[in-house]
Each structure stands twice: as structure tokens, then as C-alpha cells.
Amino acid sequence: MATAKNGARAPEISEREAYYRRQFRRFVFFTTLSSIVPLLIVGWIFNYYYKDFATARVKTSFVTQLEQHAKLVDLFLQEQVSKLELAVRSHTKDFLADRENLSSIFKTINAKKGAFNDLGLIDGKGCHLAYIGPYELMDKDYSNSFWFKEIMTGPSRQVYVSDMFLGFREVPHFIIAVLGTDGSERWILRATIETEVFRRIVEDVRVGSTGEVFLLNTKGVYQSNTSQGGKMLEMSVFPVRPFTETVKVEVGRFGITGSEKRPPMQIASYVWLNNPRWMLAMRQDYSEALYDVNHVTYVMSAILLVSALVIFVVTVFVTKYMIHAMHKRDREVDQANECVIQASKLASVGELSSGVAHEINNPLAIINFENQILADMEKTSEMDSDFREQLLKSLTRSSNMVKRCKRLTHSLLKFSRQTESVIDDVDINSLIEDVIPLIEREAASSGIRLIVEPESDLPTILADSSQLQQVFLNLITNAIDAHDGTGYGSVRIITKTNMNDKGVDILISDTGSGILPERIDKIFDPFFTTKPVGKGTGLGLSICYGIVTKLGGQLQVQSEVGEGSVFTVFLPFEPPAGLKEVVE
Amino acid sequence: MENAKILLVDDETDFTDTMSQLLRTRGYQVTAVNGGESAIKALGQGRYDVMVLDLKMPGMDGMATLKEAKKLELFTETLILTGHATVDTALEAIKLGAYDYLTKPCDIDELVQKIQGASKKKDATEKQEIRKNIDRIVEGKGF
Numbered sequence: 001m002a003t004a005k006n007g008a009r010a011p012e013i014s015e016r017e018a019y020y021r022r023q024f025r026r027f028v029f030f031t032t033l034s035s036i037v038p039l040l041i042v043g044w045i046f047n048y049y050y051k052d053f054a055t056a057r058v059k060t061s062f063v064t065q066l067e068q069h070a071k072l073v074d075l076f077l078q079e080q081v082s083k084l085e086l087a088v089r090s091h092t093k094d095f096l097a098d099r100e101n102l103s104s105i106f107k108t109i110n111a112k113k114g115a116f117n118d119l120g121l122i123d124g125k126g127c128h129l130a131y132i133g134p135y136e137l138m139d140k141d142y143s144n145s146f147w148f149k150e151i152m153t154g155p156s157r158q159v160y161v162s163d164m165f166l167g168f169r170e171v172p173h174f175i176i177a178v179l180g181t182d183g184s185e186r187w188i189l190r191a192t193i194e195t196e197v198f199r200r201i202v203e204d205v206r207v208g209s210t211g212e213v214f215l216l217n218t219k220g221v222y223q224s225n226t227s228q229g230g231k232m233l234e235m236s237v238f239p240v241r242p243f244t245e246t247v248k249v250e251v252g253r254f255g256i257t258g259s260e261k262r263p264p265m266q267i268a269s270y271v272w273l274n275n276p277r278w279m280l281a282m283r284q285d286y287s288e289a290l291y292d293v294n295h296v297t298y299v300m301s302a303i304l305l306v307s308a309l310v311i312f313v314v315t316v317f318v319t320k321y322m323i324h325a326m327h328k329r330d331r332e333v334d335q336a337n338e339c340v341i342q343a344s345k346l347a348s349v350g351e352l353s354s355g356v357a358h359e360i361n362n363p364l365a366i367i368n369f370e371n372q373i374l375a376d377m378e379k380t381s382e383m384d385s386d387f388r389e390q391l392l393k394s395l396t397r398s399s400n401m402v403k404r405c406k407r408l409t410h411s412l413l414k415f416s417r418q419t420e421s422v423i424d425d426v427d428i429n430s431l432i433e434d435v436i437p438l439i440e441r442e443a444a445s446s447g448i449r450l451i452v453e454p455e456s457d458l459p460t461i462l463a464d465s466s467q468l469q470q471v472f473l474n475l476i477t478n479a480i481d482a483h484d485g486t487g488y489g490s491v492r493i494i495t496k497t498n499m500n501d502k503g504v505d506i507l508i509s510d511t512g513s514g515i516l517p518e519r520i521d522k523i524f525d526p527f528f529t530t531k532p533v534g535k536g537t538g539l540g541l542s543i544c545y546g547i548v549t550k551l552g553g554q555l556q557v558q559s560e561v562g563e564g565s566v567f568t569v570f571l572p573f574e575p576p577a578g579l580k581e582v583v584e
Numbered sequence: 585m586e587n588a589k590i591l592l593v594d595d596e597t598d599f600t601d602t603m604s605q606l607l608r609t610r611g612y613q614v615t616a617v618n619g620g621e622s623a624i625k626a627l628g629q630g631r632y633d634v635m636v637l638d639l640k641m642p643g644m645d646g647m648a649t650l651k652e653a654k655k656l657e658l659f660t661e662t663l664i665l666t667g668h669a670t671v672d673t674a675l676e677a678i679k680l681g682a683y684d685y686l687t688k689p690c691d692i693d694e695l696v697q698k699i700q701g702a703s704k705k706k707d708a709t710e711k712q713e714i715r716k717n718i719d720r721i722v723e724g725k726g727f
Contacts (some may be wrong), residue, residue, distance in 0.1 A: 354668075358640065359665025362596050365688035369602040372692045376609055406689055413668070 016330070017071070020323050027319040028312075035315070036308045043304045047133045048299055055291040058226050061271040062289075065248045066282045069205055069213060070271045073220050073280060076201050077273070079174055080116070081159050083109040084189055088180040093187045096121045096180075097129040106132040117173065117192040120474045124152070124186045133192070138380045143355075151177050151188060161276040163217045164195075164233055171195070172232045173221075174276075195232075199224055199478065199484075202280075210264075211284035216240060217275075223278050238268070238281060247271040251286060315350055339549060353412035359578050368402045371395050423575055426465045428504055429454040435472045439480065447487040461504055462574045474540040475508045475567050482512025482565060503572040510566075515559040523557065552576040588703040589631060589653075591660070592616040593623040593649065594638040603636075606692055610623040612699070620644025624652050632660045634683075634702045636695075639673060650680050659710045661702035665690065 087096070087105050095101050099296035106119040118133020126143025142148045149288065151160040160177045167173060177190045202224040204211040214230055215324055216225035220240045222230050230236060241248065253263040268283035374397050378388065430453060443450050473492075479491040489511040498505045515523060524545040548555040552572045559565035588612065590612050594600050599617035607614045615630070617623050621644050623635065639646030650662055664677045668689040676686040683702040686695060 118684075290646040361688040362599060365603050365665075365667065365690065366596070366599050368689040369599075369606050369692060373602065373609075374604055374605070402689055409667075 019461075020327060020372065023326070024319055024323050027322065028315055029316045029321065032312050035311050039304060039307060039311070043300060050292075050296060051293055053367045054296075055290065057291075058267065058289050059249045059269075062267060062282065062284075064250050064271040065205070065207075066213075066247045066280065069282070070280045071271065073202055076115070076198070077176075077275070080191070080193060081161065081178070082381040084176055084178040084191055084229055088178045088189045093121070093123075093182045093185065095178060096189065099130050099132070102130045103132045113197060115194055115197045117194045119191045122148070122190055122384055122535075129187070135169060137168065144431045147175060147177055147190075148188070149247070152186065154532070163221070163276060163278075164223045166233070166433070167192075198329070205282065207282055207284045210288045211282065213280070214238075216279045216281060218277055218279075221570060229255060238283070240279065241270050241281075243272045243277075244270075245272065245274075253569050254283060262371070264424070311502075337521070343519065357409035357412040360405060364402050364405050364409070364438055367398065371402070386571060399464055405416050423462050423464055425460045426463045426468060426507060427458070427460045428468075428571070429458050431465055431468055432493055432495070432506075435469055435476065439473065439476055442477070443480050443491065446480055446483060446485065447489070448483055449490040450476075451490055451492045453492065454496075455496045457498060458495050458504060459573065461571055463551050463571055467551070471544045471569065472508075472549050474544050475569070477514065478540060479508055479510035479565070479567070482510045482514075484513050498570060501570060501572070503570055506569040506571070508567045508569070509564060511564045514561040514563055514565055515557070516561060520557065524555070550575075587611065587613060588699065589613045589633040590615070590630040590699065591623060591626055593618075593620070593635060593641075593646075594665075595619060595641040596638075607696075607699075610696060620646070620649035620652070623649050624656070627653055627656055627658060627660060628709040632658075633706050634699050635660050635662045636699070637662050637682075639664060639677070640668050647680065649674065650677065650682060654681050659713070661705050661706045663664050663695075663698055663702050665695070 016569045074184040089108065091101070091105070096105070101173040102119060102121060106116065109119075110116045118131065118135060118137070120131040120133070120137065122142055123129050126141050126145070126148050127141065128138045128142075131138050146165075147160055147162045151157055158179050160179075162174045162177070164172045168177075173192050173195050175190055175192050177188050180187045180189055181379050202215055202526070203213060203226070207213065212226040212228045212230070213224075214226040214236070215239065216236050217223055218240065220236050220238070222232050222234050222236050225232050226580040233256070237257055239254065241250075249267065250269075251265065251267050254266050254268055255263045266283050267286050267289050268281060270279055270281040272279050374391065378391055380397070383391070432454070436450060436452065440450065474491065476491060483489040492507070492509045492513075494505075494507040494509075496507075523541050527541060545555050548569055548571070552575045554568075556568045556570075557565055558568070591608060592600050592603060592605075592607075592614055595614070595618050597603075597618060598614075600618070604614040615626060615632070617626050619641055623637070626632070627635070628692065635650060637646050641649075646664065646666065650664075653662065657707050660725070661683040662677075662681070664674070664682050664685045665688060666673070666686075677685060683705060684698050688699060
């Protein structure tokens with residue numbers, strides 16, 4: 001079925017489509033960019049500061065933990081030293097040289113923790129005066145031992161705590177030696193610390209799965225075993241740090257004992273003990289220490305990613321919707337433009353017609369009167385009968401042609417006068433009722449049945465009734481003419497309310513010959529006619545179109561060749577504001 | 585009645601010639617002029633029963649001529665005959681006192697019919713006016 005809707009189609013459709021696609025990409029790109037980039041920046045800043053804060057906390061906790069542990073180790077050592085000092089200061093050498101007495105003291109000081117392995121009293125020459133312990137050390141000479149020399153010959157030191165060493169037993173241990181004096185005589189109370197007890201104290205800290213706590217002497221030798229493989233008396237890969245009484249924290253690749261792989265990043269804290277001069281250190285893989293921080297970072301990255309994805313998807317959908325709206329609006333603008341073009345076409349034809357019609361009317365009047373003069377003369381003059389017959393025939397034909405021209409010029413003038421409207425309440429049903437008698441006779445003579453189906457409660461509209469009469473007269477006459485004198489058929493006129501567009505629809509359908517699809521776009525153009533020469537001026541539909549659109553309505557046609565056509569007039573309840581103002 | 589005097593006003597000479605001839609054969613006395621100014625002049629000089637007036641003319645147009653003619657306070661009736669007819673101009677002309685309105689090209693019989701109507705009206709108005717005057721004179725003389 002062919003349809004015409006106010007003229008031609010919008011041009012350059014493919015160019016338009018390309019433009020929409022370009023706009024779509026542009027919108028999506030910029031919207032995504034402008035929303036995701038700030039999101040990422042905010043996320044990054046938050047992450048940066050959170051990491052900073054969390055790292056500081058981890059470091060603080062490393063400091064606190066080591067501080068407490070250092071106190072514990074220090075306290076243990078001081079306690080053992082104090083016990084020995086007390087024994088030395090409160091007893092004489094002779095008292096202590098008595099094995100019974102020494103044994104009693106050993107039991108007393110070793111009662112609680114069992115921290116001492118053995119206890120021996122050594123004279124100024126390095127020989128045992130008395131010895132309590134599990135080993136056979138009574139006959140050992142310590143005069144060449146480093147600790148003996150250190151306390152006897154070194155700067156005046158009352159107490160000496162050794163580093164870990166193997167000693168006679170070839171077992172790693174360390175000793176505490178306290179110098180005692182009886183007048184000029186110097187002797188030493190020496191005790192070996194139970195390595196296991198000491199180790200338990202030193203190593204009794206859990207620092208995650210990669211963490212460890214250990215002691216180093218000033219040369220970097222382990223004074224304790226480590227949970228990550230470091231053995232007592234082995235050289236540590238962990239570097240000896242400068243002396244400090246407060247706990248320090250460092251982050252770096254310190255190396256792992258026995259591993260040749262690139263060492264992991266680690267966080268380490270350390271502090272130096274006073275006596276002995278050992279460095280207590282604690283270290284852990286940085287990634288483990290910062291596990292919580294990293295976890296937060298991962299979660300946050302995931303949230304950012306999901307948000308970015310959601311933004312992107314929403315942007316795509318919103319843009320799609322917007323482009324769709326734009327598309328729709330452009331189509332409406334195109335239609336409006338087509339209406340404007342059609343209207344301006346009508347206006348220019350209108351101006352031209354007005355001038356032409358007037359100029360033609362004068363000569364027509366003259367021809368008409370000249371005919372009349374001849375007709376007058378024919379009545380009174382003598383002439384040949386053949387000539388008279390020819391004259392009368394010519395006069396009749398000439399007169400008919402004048403009438404035909406007059407019809408044309410009057411149509412043209414009507415066409416040019418479409419600008420003047422008188423707006424009032426119009427009852428479309430009664431208006432059609434008024435029009436019907438004017439064409440009833442013509443319809444009857446053509447064998448066409450006129451069927452009117454008015455909607456009973458059709459609301460009145462504001463419009464120009466005389467112009468609308470012209471429209472309906474024209475459309476119904478056309479519908480009758482569309483039957484091409486077949487002698488039968490019907491024209492149906494239906495009125496109904498159109499609540500969607502706020503107006504009324506008037507459908508004029510016929511059972512005539514229909515309109516060819518290639519002609520349907522032209523039928524509203526001025527001077528387009530399919531009627532035989534002299535029957536139609538080609539202005540009727542363009543006048544109707546002009547009137548209807550000026551009243552804010554629409555004139556549409558649907559047609560199928562051989563089946564008939566339906567002309568639909570839509571008229572709004574109220575004409576456009578401009579028109580109303582002019583009239584009021 | 586048959587000898588009604590007609591003043592034909594139209595800027596197109598061919599038209600006035602043809603029309604004059606036609607009307608004369610129907611027994612009218614016709615004077616043709618080609619413009620509004622000439623028409624006013626002619627009205628001032630002679631008596632006419634009906635003026636057939638075109639609207640669109642160079643110089644003084646039909647409407648202006650009609651207004652001027654009314655100022656002369658004659659009994660002459662005016663019949664508008666124009667090629668450019670609109671409802672508005674017709675209404676305006678009637679308001680200004682024109683007898684009727686015809687569009688070109690028109691049928692001679694129709695025109696004659698209107699001329700006769702106008703002429704009759706003019707006679708009636710004139711008679712009425714004369715009677716009024718007589719009445720006034722009679723009353724004034726005290727009959």
C-alpha cells in the first residue's frame with residue numbers, strides 16, 4: 001500500500017547514520033573518560049594514603065614488638081647476671097670453693113628457670129676450684145680462654161657475658177663470668193647458660209610464616225637459631241647495623257640464609273642489647289607484613305574495575321537512548337522542514353496565481369462580451385445558414401472556454417487567499433451535513449453511494465468553517481471522481497475523536513481506482529492533476545493541504561490501485577497559537 | 585428605464601469599448617472613462633443613473649473613486665465589476681455604498697439584470713428624495 005506523508009523523504013540517510021555512529025562513539029568515549037578517570041584518580045589517592053598509613057602502622061608494630069622482646073631478653077640476661085653477682089658478693093672464695101656450698105647455691109639460683117647449665121669457681125690461674133654440672137670440667141684450664149683473659153686482664157670489668165662459642169664440649173653455649181675479689185686475690189664465678197632455655201626466650205616470637213627473630217653479635221654471627229634456617233654460630237646474611245639503643249626499622253632486601261634466589265623485600269627492626277653487645281633483630285617478608293594493606297588494595301581495585309565497567313555499560317545505554325531520541329527529533333525536524341517547503345511552495349504559487357488570475361480575467365471579460373456582441377448580431381443579421389451554424393458553434397465553444405478559464409482563475413484566486421482565516425467553534429459533523437447536499441446530486445448521477453458515519457459525541461474544534469467546507473467539498477468531489485464513471489461504488493465519511501493527538505480525524509474513503517504509487521508523493525503539489533484536461537485545475541488538493549496544515553492539522557493519504565483511497569484529515573482541537581492570535 | 589445613463593469606469597479601453605457597444609445595443613446611454621479622476625469629473629458634469637466601476641486601476645483606484653463619488657451626494661448607483669474579487673473587498677465596497685458586486689468575466693444578462701436593479705433603486709431613491717423635498721416645500725409654504 002502506497003502512502004504519502006507530507007512530501008518527500010529526508011535526504012542523505014547513510015550520511016546521517018554515519019553521523020549518529022560518530023556521535024555515539026564520541027559521547028561514549030568522553031563520558032567514560034570524564035567519569036572513569038576521576039574515579040581512578042580518587043581511587044589511586046585513597047590507596048596511596050591508605051598504604052602510607054598502613055605501612056606506618058606495620059612499622060610501629062614492628063618497633064613495639066621488638067622493644068618488648070628486647071626487654072624480655074635483656075631482663076633474662078640481667079636476672080642471671082644478678083644471681084651470680086649476688087653469690088659472688090655475699091660469699092667468700094673459700095665458702096664457694098666448698099662443693100657442697102656451691103651445689104647449694106647452684107640449686108638456689110637454678111631453682112626457678114633452670115637457666116644455668118653448670119656453675120664453677122675458677123681461681124686466678126684459670127683452674128677450677130669447684131664445679132657443679134653435668135660435665136667433666138674440673139681439670140680444664142681456662143687460662144687461655146678468651147673470656148678468662150677478658151675478665152682478668154681486660155679493662156676492669158666485674159661481669160662478663162660471652163658470645164656463643166663451642167668451648168671444650170664443642171657445643172654452642174655462652175657463659176656469664178663474675179669477678180670476685182678477696183683482698184688481692186681474684187677469682188671468677190662462671191656459669192654456662194642453658195642454651196635451650198635461652199633459645200626459647202629469644203625465639204619465642206611468632207612473626208607470620210616468613211618472619212623470624214634472632215640475635216647477632218658485633219661480627220654478624222648468629223647467637224640464636226632462626227626459624228628460617230639460620231644456625232647458631234653461622235655467619236648471618238643479615239647485615240650488622242650500627243649501634244642503637246632505640247629500635248630502628250628498615251625495609252630492604254636483606255637476603256635469606258641458604259637461598260640463592262633474589263631475596264624478597266623485607267621489613268626488619270633491630271636494637272642493640274647492652275651486655276652482651278648483641279643485636280636483636282626481627283624481620284618478615286614485606287608482602288606478608290603488608291598482607292592486609294595489599295588485600296584492601298586488591299578489593300579496592302576490583303571495586304574500581306566493576307564501577308568502571310558499570311559506568312561504561314550505563315554510558316553505552318544512555319548514549320544509545322540519547323542518540324535514539326536525537327534520531328527521532330531529527331526525523332520530526334525533517335518532517336517539519338518538508339511541511340515548510342511545501343507551504344512555501346504553496347505561498348509562492350499563491351502570489352503568482354493572484355497576479356495571473358487578475359490579469360487573465362480582464363481579457364476573458366472582453367472575449368466574453370465580444371462573443372456576446374457576435375451573438376447579438378447573429379440574431380439580427382442576414383447570413384448564410386452554414387455560416388450561421390458555424391458561427392453559433394464557434395460562439396458556444398468560445399463561451400465554454402471562457403467559462404473554463406474563469407473556473408481556473410477563480411480557483412487560483414481562492415488558492416492565493418488561503419492566508420485569511422476566521423476561527424470559530426466548528427462542529428465537524430454538522431459541517432459535513434451542510435456539504436453533503438451540494439454534492440448529493442453529483443454522487444447520485446454517478447451512481448455513487450454517500451455513507452456518512454459521524455461519531456455521535458464528536459467534540460467541537462476551533463477552526464475556519466468556510467475553509468473546511470471547501471476542504472471537504474473538494475475531498476468528497478475527488479472521491480466521487482475517483483470512480484471514473486464506473487456507475488457504482490461508495491464514498492464513506494467517518495468522523496472520530498483522536499485523543500492521542502488531541503483533535504479529530506475525518507476519514508474520506510472511496511472504492512475508486514486508487515492512486516499510482518509514483519504519483520502519490522505529488523498529489524499535494526499545485527497544478528498536479530490526473531483528471532482529463534479541462535476537468536480539474538490541479539489546485540484542489542494543494543488548497544486542501546494548505547488549509548489543513550495552516551489550521552495545525554495533517555492531510556494524509558493511503559491508496560491501493562484498484563481498491564481505492566483513504567484521505568485522512570486530522571484537525572487539532574485548537575489551531576496553532578499564531579493563527580489564533582491573528583484572528584482574535 | 586431603457587435609456588438609463590451609464591458611466592463605465594475601467595482602465596482597459598478594449599474592455600470599455602466592447603462593453604459600451606454591448607450596452608448601447610441594449611438601449612443604454614454609455615459614457616466610458618479610463619480612470620478614477622475622469623470618472624469624478626464626468627459625474628460632476630453630467631447625470632448618470634449607474635456607474636460600473638473597476639476596482640484595480642492606476643492612479644485613483646475603484647475604492648477611492650467610490651468614496652469621492654459618495655462625497656458628491658449624487659443619486660448615481662455604483663456597480664462594482666472587477667477581475668480581482670475577494671469577499672473582503674466586496675464587503676468593503678458594499679459598506680461604502682456600492683449597489684452590488686460582479687466578477688469578471690461575467691454574463692451580459694447578469695450584468696444587465698444588476699444594472700436594471702441599480703437603475704431602479706436609483707429612481708426610487710430619487711423619487712423618494714423629491715417627494716421629501718416637495719413635502720418640505722409644501723410644509724414650508726403652509727399648505
